[in-house]
Amino acid sequence: MLIDFTDKGLFCARAQFYIDPWQAVDKAIITHAHSDHARGGSKYYLCHHDTKPLLQLRLGDNNYESISWNEPIYINGVKVSLHPAGHIIGSSQVRVEYRGEVWVVSGDYKTENDGISGQFEPVACHTFITESTFGLPIYHWQPQNTQFDAMRKWIQLNKEQGRTSLLLAYSLGKAQRVIKNLAGCVDHVFVHGAVFNTQQALKNAGWHFPEAEKVTDGISKELFHHNLVVAPGSAADSPWIKKMQPVSVGVCSGWMQVRGNVRRKNIDAGFALSDHADWNGLLQSVKATGASKVFVTHGFQSAFSRFLNENGIEAGEVKTAFGNEEEETLPDAVGEIDTTADNP
């Protein structure tokens, strides 16, 4: 096989590189900067230009090389190129070709264009390794504007009642979408340190987002009311939110599609806004690659691969150590949260 499934991650033996390895290796190709895909300790990292500053923020200084989308490089005769995945800024699929055989590793992806992360492009291949975070037909996203409209209504209601609107959103990815689309309906956007540091890194790399002020002790309580605060899920459980009282807490995550998840989090509002493809998005993408063999990773891999098999596409399940960063935006989730970004 051109790519093997090893205990360190996806491995191309021919060219001796790993894709998103979960242990330190010599050569790592990184699809995107989320912590379950980009881990420290490797000797060399290859990623997209837009991912590099985010890796520097999260992993510190390392031996990074970055390239553009559709800019092939050759490693020991293996042709490697990156292609937009639409998941977050810089997120890429990895296309690997050797002697006419083509494999594509999707990383995480979403099919709707969010206006920030680039438009996902299906890449023709023989073998496609796809994620399946939301690989059940109950996951069917509305266009993002519908979700942002609902959030604007919610903010308006909170304003009328003198409450702070606190949106919990993953600090890399979801937070930028939220700030970009909702800054217009409040006077100030305040952000948690983890979000602030991400914004700064992106700003330094030449990105433009609406102004977002870091929450500090100096800010008077009243200023939060009528305004918007954006924070990662970990913040909801901390004393950090006390001074924002009265506060209404909303969560942006695909998991909010199911009522039980909203109720379990004990939050006031859930918005099913995701950075992953929904069921139809996954199916259409798999079909668009024309792949004759599909490997399904993290998510509902057994259901999704069984469905593909029953519909004439040969598919298998692959166990990976990729977590699910959508989970991490939820207040009570167990596992690491990107607070490390506070102290890079």
Added chain:
Amino acid sequence: MNEPLQISTTLVTPPALAPKAGMRYFTELVNILGVSTKTNDKLDALASYFALANDKDKVWVIAIFSGRRPKRAVNAAQLSQWCIEMTRLPQWLFEECYHTVGDLAETIALLLPEGNAAQQPQTLSWYIEKFIDLQKQEEALRKQFIVESWMQMDKEERFVFNKIITGGFRIGVSQKTMVNALAKTVKLSASVIAHRISGNWDPVTTSFDQLLSESSVLTDFSKPYPFYLAYALEEKPDSLGEPQQWQAEWKWDGIRGQLIKRNNELFVWSRGEELMTDKFPEYHVLKDLLPDGIVLDGEIIPSIEKKPLPFALLQTRIGRKNITKKQLQETPITFFAYDLIEYEGKDYRGLPLQSRRETLEKIVALTNYPGLIISPVIEFTEWRQLAGIRSSSRNMGAEGLMLKRKDAIYQAGRKRGDWWKWKIDPLVIDCVMIYAQKGHGRRSNLYTDYTFAVKDGDKLVSFTKAYSGLTDKEFAEVDNFVKRNSLEKFGPVRTVKPELVFEIAFEGIAASARHKSGVALRFPRINRWRKDKKPGDINTLEDLKKMLELYGK
């Protein structure tokens, strides 16, 4: 292969609706109640609903939120089948979705193709009346109605619509909150409202005004009072003050009930507001023995010679449609009376416990019937002494003590202050988790329903399930373990590596032929996660059998 459904949109043409009348308005209410985390927000949402909705819908909302629902026009299997036909999904995938969502009504609402939600749906009561009407129709017509209705609704409306059909409308609103919201709108006290909406009334024939008027109490002879419920005593009893001010009784493990005789008819209500008169023929003779216009509060318990039998025996009685002679002999049911709520047609709730009790004792003595006994008062002078008596509860067939302030009136619902339950510590056993299944509602898509086993030699024997007792954080942790340590998958059930040890607490134990282990537990729940213990340290089947010997007879 099923033919896809042809959907016509001509059958139902709804007239224009008043702004706050539609199913939409009820759906919004359900949404707010479902996600709101503050009781006051729920109260406000309900109160404004009651202020603005039309009367017919209000009656149905009261009915639904107090556990009354129209008889099923279609069943869950039919709903699932029609959804599968419309979505053309394989059956297994539909089931996979159901296990992830944890609620059938919601699963269907999420899976159905988008409809034409711009069509204004009808009122809540219109739909419910239609459901009642459908019961007489053939299946093809039922299906047509359901499918067409689905296609005129958005996701949220479909959820509510399905929920009304499938029942089990648990959306985080207590009857107490609803009663308080009504009290805000109709200017009656909450306890009066609680009484008027209790008992036997038919939402089809009852108008909002009738339901809340005094005549509802006058014309419905069966109507029970809202039960006064106690909180658990968490402090030491010394915190209650002088022992002389308190009355102690055994806390029985039966079904809380009201025995009513009015207009020369006998009614037996359970605490769950279920009319159970027919289930207990032992009580029927009381129709002739009790004075008219009386309501007794007490415990429905199987007992011989005033000594209670295990609760499991009562369950075998309730489960049966027809009660056999053998059952009547082996598990005779007694009413252990402990309060008098109405006497000579007068509401006695305003009197102090002491005087209610005095009258109650006289009535029970005069009745002189073995199926009706007085739940005895326990004499004590010091709290320490009472603590000693409490530790003998299990021998009495009781699960602890009740403490009631002697001068307290009979209140409505769960209130702090005058009544306390002081239960004995539960029985506990250490065991290992062997199966896990996803939960429902707010625990959907999380493995929260577990089966536990004890050791039997070198084998493991499953003996109970438990669903509660862990914090959300612990559930997330166990869920994570289950996902990583599954050995096998049987439908929704996963066999997991027997590694995690838990302490299970339970209130009682009885012999059971239905369970592999030979025992059935009462109220099993997870007491704590014994991270300090290994699977080798758990209890054995022998230990369970000893407990059965000690406490299960």
